[in-house]
Amino acid sequence: MARAEAKKTTSDLIIERLLAWGVDTCFGICGDQVNGFFESLRTHPEMRFTHVRHEENAALACVGYAKFTGRPAACVATAGPGAIHLLNGLYDARIDGAPVIAITGLAYHDTVGAHFLQDVPSDRLFEHACMFSERVMGPAHAITATDLAVRSALMNRTPSHLAIPIDVQSWTLEQDTVSDKNVPGHTSTAGQRFEVMPPQEQIAAAAEILNSCRRVAICAGAGARGAGAELERVAEVLGAPIVKAGLGKDCVPDDSPYTTGGMGLIGTSASQEVFEDCDGFLIVGSSTPYYDFWPRPG
The missing domain is CATH 3.40.50.970 (Thiamin diphosphate (ThDP)-binding fold, Pyr/PP domains)
Incomplete structure (x- = not known):
């Protein structure tokens, strides 16, 4: 060395x-x-x-x-x-x-x-x-x-x-003592990005459910970051307002015509009305703990 x-x-x-x-x-x-x-x-x-x-x-x-x-x-x-x-x-x-x-x-x-x-x-x-x-x-x-x-x-x-x-x-x-098994270069900084994709049949099943609904609500969280354009396209196709969980605040801009703002304890009344009036619910990248504000089944 x-x-x-x-x-x-x-x-x-x-x-x-x-x-x-x-x-x-x-x-x-x-x-x-x-x-x-x-x-x-x-x-x-x-x-x-x-x-x-x-x-x-x-x-x-x-x-x-x-x-x-x-x-x-x-x-x-x-x-x-x-x-x-x-x-x-x-x-x-x-x-x-x-x-x-x-x-x-x-x-x-x-x-x-x-x-x-x-x-x-x-x-x-x-x-x-x-x-x-x-x-x-x-x-x-x-x-x-x-x-x-x-x-x-x-x-x-x-x-x-x-x-x-x-x-x-x-x-x-x-x-220090270097063991024979500690081969130089056996780890590296070559980090690789990876994406998890659901099977096509699950995507098709979800699309069928959403298309059968008349009033869909979207709840978007931190997992939607970087996909704002796609999220707004989905909102346009479904006619679905985007309600933002706390960590999803920057997934689409606050002045986007598709969003009603935040949800939960510091959310907007418009977001709560969306949840109370919907018959379909799409969660995008959120594990928000305020699920007591979500739409109720039935």
């Missing part, structure tokens, strides 16, 4: 790999169990860092960035209580389908589980909130773990998490 590469720390390798994936924005707050990662943030100005007042703010800002740009961001917190504070934002990301990368500190690698200061196993703690949650074992593991974390976040639209012991954060490749 090149001498310059050997001098890179675990944190350097993670940040540079995040940048290679296009993750160039990080929110967080410093702490003594994440000092090695913050040193790498200091020496990598390409990673835009926003210092916040509280770890929960970091996670929620990260989620907001991901929701409204469509691009993943990172958030970082120290071990123990600092890491735990991220969970509110990470659960928000999990429920709303936002790709984020959480990075937390851990106790020294040889004191984990020994009741050292802030000895909370965040890799296990975050398993329910994050589809991918792993402990980084050293610089030889850093690139692989980062690739898998970002890939999972992008493909599954969920948060991912990397937990790094405080001493491992500053280890260089010279201080």
Whole structure:
């Protein structure tokens, strides 16, 4: 390996790999169990860092960035209580389908589980909130773990998490052992877009149902983003107003002639009238929790 590469720390390798994936924005707050990662943030100005007042703010800002740009961001917190504070934002990301990368500190690698200061196993703690949650074992593991974390976040639209012991954060490749099975290049930043398409018979069945209705209502959510033109064409063909769930606010403009605005607790009276008067209901990319406002069967 090149001498310059050997001098890179675990944190350097993670940040540079995040940048290679296009993750160039990080929110967080410093702490003594994440000092090695913050040193790498200091020496990598390409990673835009926003210092916040509280770890929960970091996670929620990260989620907001991901929701409204469509691009993943990172958030970082120290071990123990600092890491735990991220969970509110990470659960928000999990429920709303936002790709984020959480990075937390851990106790020294040889004191984990020994009741050292802030000895909370965040890799296990975050398993329910994050589809991918792993402990980084050293610089030889850093690139692989980062690739898998970002890939999972992008493909599954969920948060991912990397937990790094405080001493491992500053280890260089010279201080690590690379196993024979760790073949260079077995992961990459070659992320691929994919789309889920229903079978044609399901599309035909849905079209038959909608065509049999006289007053169709459309409820559009975050999953309709980027398909505004298609959504308006469907509204035109069906004569169906578009009611927007909270995260679907930008799927069509507020001044579109096809939309009645929002729904639910902060919705419009026109939207509620649409729901009360329809005999067909088309949901496009929404998992809104305000289904008590939806049309009632019968």
